[in-house]
Amino acid sequence: MHRPATLAAVAARAGVSVATASRALSGRGDLAPATRRRVLAAARTLGYRRDPASGGRRPRSAGLLDLVLSGYHNAYSDEVTAGARSAAAAAGYDLVLTEERDDPGDDWPLRIRRRGSAGVVLGLISPTASQLAVLTDAGIPAVLTDPRSESTHGLASVRTTDRDGGSDAAVHLSERGATRFAVVVGTPSYRYGRARREGFLEGVRATRPGAEPAVVKADWSASGAREAVLPLLRGLGRGERLGVFACSDEMAAGVYAAAALARRAIPGDVLVVGFDDVRGARWLTPGLTTVHQPIREMAAAAVAALADAAAGGPLAAKPIVLPTALVVRGST
Structure with missing residues (x-):
């Protein structure tokens, strides 16, 4: 009979103490990004699953969605934020703005897991497999808007023509x-x-x-x-x-x-x-x-998809595609 992996086994494989492994898996403590990634990789390899009561899968907040962008100081992010915020409010959620740093060790997925968001909109970023694994392991759905590549790691996406x-x-x-x-x-x-x-x-x-x-x-x-x-x-x-x-x-x-x-x-x-x-x-x-x-509408569509998923509905397997339209002004 297959015995489930233990926390001690994860710690041994990652070369850390049991206490360090516990902090890494629960998202607590000030750990080096490389150490946290090593523990998470060991847990996935061994098939380790934390008891929800111990902090591995925190109960989701009834009213939080995250928007993750690489920056919030340009016209594009203003449009995304406006569309996501309006749609989140209409669905009864508060929107949390999270900024992604161009660093594989950025722990934004752990911060999202700790606060128990019901879902995540990822805009114009390329999350790593380990970052996405944190969300997946916590059961937090994510939707990509304007994905940078055709490979979306199996995530739902919203794009335009x-x-x-x-x-x-x-x-x-x-x-x-x-x-x-x-x-x-x-x-x-x-x-x-x-x-x-x-x-x-x-x-x-x-x-x-x-x-x-x-x-x-x-x-x-x-x-x-x-x-x-x-x-x-x-x-x-x-x-x-x-x-x-x-x-x-x-x-x-x-x-x-x-x-x-x-x-x-x-x-x-x-x-x-x-x-x-x-x-x-x-x-x-x-x-x-x-x-x-339709930047605002794309962000709103991503939020609506997450709200549906939080209510028990499935995320669309195919991309949601909204149409472009030519706007003629003086330059032509």
Whole structure:
């Protein structure tokens, strides 16, 4: 007969004391991240399960959901937070804002487990397998919004029609008289960035056969896009009209800055389309034509899915996909 693994066996495998193993598994105490990861890995390998009464699986709070983002100081996170907060309130939950650090030893899953959240929305981050295991072992469901890769570790996800948005941008630039085309793609190359680029290239091929769009790589920032696209704008020939699709509104702002440095007029010489439709898009001069991503609605859909799961319903196996829409302003 198979005997269940003991705490002592976990401690021995991890090379720590029983007391240290107990603190690591319960999320208590000030332990080195490497030690905590080693104990959690040993517990999973041995199939160890803590008695709920001892703190391994804490009873969930009836009224908490967590939103985990890599930062809360940009227009995108403002939209995510607003959508998640409204949906959480409507479902009878309080929303806890948790910031993820770019560090494998970040213990945010343990903090979430300790406070007993009913579910977690993960936005624009790539949690490690060990971080997700903490949530899984505690029975806390999670939903990814805008996952960075196709691999979602089996988690439910919410996303938008990135490829269609890129295609719509290409068709619009073609209709507005662009004679040359360029796409500013973000690095690192995340899933959604690749989909936007591929949709744009497909749209250009469909509307302007034979055209060869320039693919300009930059980090996901205005300054990076400005420096990357500046040589292209300075090399624009007389009578040419360049249609630029930037895979985020922030990078589109960098295209504006590059156009000013190159003394190219928007929309006379350069037509610009962004992606996201955050608040700053309408404040640029001229206003930025952009692909509206339903960021608030995506966050709200993730919260609604978690509220349903907390009530006993299943999380959707297939991604929840909300549509984009082109918003035309002065830049085209």
